[in-house]
Amino acid sequence: MKLSALSPRYEAIQETRVWIELYPRLKRLAEMAAKADINFTIDAEEADRLVLSLKLLEQLAREPSLGTWRGLGLAVQAYQTRAVALIPLLAGLAKDSGRRLMVRLVKGAYWDSEIKRAQVGGRAGHPVFTTKPATDLSYLAVARALIEAHPYLYTQFATHNAHTLAATRAIAVNTPIEHQRLHGMGETLYAAGHRHVRAADASHLCPGGGRTRIFCPIWCGGYWKTAPTPASCICLLDDDTPPEAVAADPISQVEAQPGPHPRIRLPRDMYGDRLNSFWR
């Protein structure tokens, strides 16, 4: 569920309207999902909306009208520098409310706009990592935290990246999890993943038989936000890109080049010699 599609005022500075206008609709939809016993995950959108999503999730998790339903969830973006810190918070909410939560781990679809927004606003830093290996590594760190939070959190790994798929299977050993892919994408990768599990009798790596949920976006109206373009998925079909490059290990990449991207300056310094006007 993309909350910005439910209300055009789903913004941090419109919190009062969010509770009056958006929350009742969200609750009604969650009650319908609970009644039908289907999953209901709040999508991850721009970093500025994260705190608001957490507040809405907390309120929903504590709603008596949702009974013992275990389908409520939130998507978490590994590219956000706050990602790892979110997991104990979500596990704490699940424990406290008595409602197991689902967590879909993604890398994050709005990277360019997050960088641009931080620059335009002259912010002190970026809310997201600035190198791809840092995001890939963060994904693995969050994956580990999620597995440790079992059974309070049920983990859903959404990726089309070969290394991420293989590494999360290894991290999740003996823990029930699922993978998610987008409809029409990643078929070759997931077919190869299933063949590997069968051939290596590696079923312990993914209890549930390597369950994969196929995610099919449905929207009403004419507006659709940026579609994710997973670079690794495209490389998989490119004969000139060696498998070692497609499935490169992010730990060695970050060790080889730690820190932020050398060409993405802090918003303050983005003009070189001249300070960003917010800092003058």
Ligand SMILES: Cc1cc2nc3c(=O)[nH]c(=O)nc-3n(C[C@H](O)[C@H](O)[C@H](O)COP(=O)(O)OP(=O)(O)OC[C@H]3O[C@@H](n4cnc5c(N)ncnc54)[C@H](O)[C@@H]3O)c2cc1C
């Ligand atoms: C089932 C499913 C559900 C999804 N739901 C959501 C959702 O709710 N919210 C959402 O935001 N996205 C969602 N996505 C998209 C997701 O966040 C990724 O954009 C997409 O899956 C690509 O990541 P990857 O691991 O598949 O591929 P990869 O090619 O391994 O990763 C690409 C990702 O790496 C990151 N990246 C790229 N360059 C840099 C850089 N220079 N610095 C830092 N990070 C960088 C970006 O996050 C980019 O999307 C979903 C994806 C799937 C498959």
